[in-house]
Amino acid sequence: xxxxxxxxxxxxxxxxxxxxxxxxxxxxxxxxxxxxxxxxxxxxxxxxxxxxxxxxxxxxxxxxxxxxxxxxxxxxxxxxxxxxxxxxxxxxxxxxxxxxxxxxxxxxxxxxxxxxxxxxxxxxxxxxxxxxxxxxxxxxxxxxxxxxxxxxxxxxxxxxxxxxxxxxxxxxxxxxxxxxxxxxxxxxxxxxxxxxxxxxxxxxxxxxxxxxxxxxxxxxxxxxxxxxxxxxxxxxxxxxxxxxxxxxxxxxxxxx
Amino acid sequence: xxxxxxxxxxxxxxxxxxxxxxxxxxxxxxxxxxxxxxxxxxxxxxxxxxxxxxxxxxxxxxxxxxxxxxxxxxxxxxxxxxxxxxxxxxxxxxxxxxxxxxxxxxxxxxxxxxxxxxxxxxxxxxxxxxxxxxxxxxxxxxxxxxxxxxxxxxxxxxxxxxxxxxxxxxxxxxxxxxxxxxxxxxxxxxxxxxxxxxxxxxxxxxxxxxxxxxxxxxxxxxxxxxxxxxxxxxxxxxxxxxxxxxxxxxxxxxxxxxxxxxxxxxxxxxxxxxxxxxxx
Numbered sequence: 391x392x393x394x395x396x397x398x399x400x401x402x403x404x405x406x407x408x409x410x411x412x413x414x415x416x417x418x419x420x421x422x423x424x425x426x427x428x429x430x431x432x433x434x435x436x437x438x439x440x441x442x443x444x445x446x447x448x449x450x451x452x453x454x455x456x457x458x459x460x461x462x463x464x465x466x467x468x469x470x471x472x473x474x475x476x477x478x479x480x481x482x483x484x485x486x487x488x489x490x491x492x493x494x495x496x497x498x499x500x501x502x503x504x505x506x507x508x509x510x511x512x513x514x515x516x517x518x519x520x521x522x523x524x525x526x527x528x529x530x531x532x533x534x535x536x537x538x539x540x541x542x543x544x545x546x547x548x549x550x551x552x553x554x555x556x557x558x559x560x561x562x563x564x565x566x567x568x569x570x571x572x573x574x575x576x577x578x579x580x581x582x583x584x585x586x587x588x589x590x591x592x593x594x595x596x597x598x599x600x601x602x603x604x605x606x607x608x609x610x611x612x613x614x615x616x617x618x619x620x621x622x623x624x625x626x627x628x629x630x631x632x633x634x635x636x637x638x639x640x641x642x643x644x645x646x
Numbered sequence: 647x648x649x650x651x652x653x654x655x656x657x658x659x660x661x662x663x664x665x666x667x668x669x670x671x672x673x674x675x676x677x678x679x680x681x682x683x684x685x686x687x688x689x690x691x692x693x694x695x696x697x698x699x700x701x702x703x704x705x706x707x708x709x710x711x712x713x714x715x716x717x718x719x720x721x722x723x724x725x726x727x728x729x730x731x732x733x734x735x736x737x738x739x740x741x742x743x744x745x746x747x748x749x750x751x752x753x754x755x756x757x758x759x760x761x762x763x764x765x766x767x768x769x770x771x772x773x774x775x776x777x778x779x780x781x782x783x784x785x786x787x788x789x790x791x792x793x794x795x796x797x798x799x800x801x802x803x804x805x806x807x808x809x810x811x812x813x814x815x816x817x818x819x820x821x822x823x824x825x826x827x828x829x830x831x832x833x834x835x836x837x838x839x840x841x842x843x844x845x846x847x848x849x850x851x852x853x854x855x856x857x858x859x860x861x862x863x864x865x866x867x868x869x870x871x872x873x874x875x876x877x878x879x880x881x882x883x884x885x886x887x888x889x890x891x892x893x894x895x896x897x898x899x900x901x902x903x904x905x906x907x908x909x910x911x912x913x914x915x916x917x918x919x920x921x922x923x924x925x926x
């Protein structure tokens with residue numbers, strides 16, 4: 391066991407919706423400034439695991455601690471970027487309005503303070519979208535909107551960033567920029583990102599969690615086609631991203 | 647138009663002045679709360695609350711006659727019922743796991759049915775039509791005072807909670823994760839909706855009051871990039887609809903509530919056509 395308390399400590403967590411088991415016996419630990427990606431098939435439990443970490447779902451078995459606290463208590467220290475924003479596309483807000491929502495907890499007497507505005511603008515500058523502050527959120531492109539939502543998560547001044555599919559709906563050129571942004575963020579906060587794109591994340595993160603009912607942890611150096619086939623279960627064809635796969639095969643390293 | 651202005655200063659036409667004041671006073675509340683309701687897509691819940699109000703009005707009239715509770719005015723009955731309906735509908739909306747729309751539809755109709763039964767069982771001639779579709783002849787100076795007080799409460803709370811309410815309406819899950827009690831804010835919004843509905847029941851009636859919520863806000867949303875712009879636009883459109891509608895109803899001898907709502911609908915149609923022509 392490491393001496394420092396992990397940022398996220400998950401012990402034998404199981405969760406099921408009614409009779410359907412989604413996560414069984416999940417254990418892992420994430421240390422400070424770790425950069426971790428969660429991958430796995432649709433319905434494999436990635437979103438459920440995120441919701442357990444956020445305290446939106448309570449596991450039926452096992453314990454989870456975030457920053458040494460219960461997930462509900464630690465919520466304010468987490469910056470979260472959801473994959474699907476269930477918002478009304480005609481909702482009239484500016485990009486800055488959206489980023490300011492990351493400061494909604496610090497509203498006093500119904501108003502944001504000057505420091506809140508400053509933090510929001512800094513977060514936008516971090517993602518190079520400060521020029522869009524006064525633009526209408528609906529008029530932005532998919533990639534710009536995605537960055538605004540990451541800026542909103544960053545405006546929470548989080549110790550942990552949870553990004554759910556940050557590269558969904560983003561074209562490849564923009565994806566490259568995301569890669570740089572994510573790298574920079576990972577040097578300041580603990581980043582946990584969900585992604586369907588292994589080739590993308592394996593360049594940024596140090597460890598990959600394969601979530602498919604169970605969670606297996608792999609250092610990124612271990613990723614191979616065979617392993618990926620096993621994770622996704624069944625016969626899939628994979629385009630080799632040769633920057634990340636090693637030829638030595640793999641072993642399921644025990645993380646604890 | 648000119649005859650309408652003359653009528654407004656005619657001392658015998660005090661009801662017309664009252665109706666105009668009531669409408670102009672209510673417009674900001676409708677603009678502010680209506681914009682939240684439209685953006686949050688809660689028009690259906692607002693409709694249910696509005697129709698439940700008839701139960702309160704009927705109940706108050708019944709109690710006045712049968713139990714001699716003269717202090718229990720239809721206005722008071724409407725306020726109490728509207729708040730109660732808002733809380734019940736809100737809790738059903740938040741807590742019920744299944745068939746939320748059926749439950750809310752049932753509350754909608756039951757509130758109205760209770761009102762019709764109460765009114766039928768109250769002796770003396772009471773026309774339910776005047777509550778359903780509004781009757782400006784019924785507005786008293788006392789009503790105007792109540793409207794002003796409710797208006798101040800609604801506008802004050804609406805503006806005070808503006809920033810948090812935007813966050814809750816835009817992305818409820820995120821607001822909850824930031825430690826905002828989103829259920830409380832949803833209930834607050836429904837209660838403010840309830841009070842706003844009561845403001846205009848006299849003028850346009852409970853059936854058409856929803857139109858004043860949705861039409862000005864929807865019209866304003868077409869040229870607003872920020873929520874406050876939508877609220878301001880909706881307020882001005884609401885005022886124009888009330889003043890123009892009353893004027894039309896006086897000049898052409900039309901039912902005033904219907905004329906106001908028709909004008910609000912006309913503005914909306916105009917914007918839609920304008921948009922269509924522009925993109926074509």
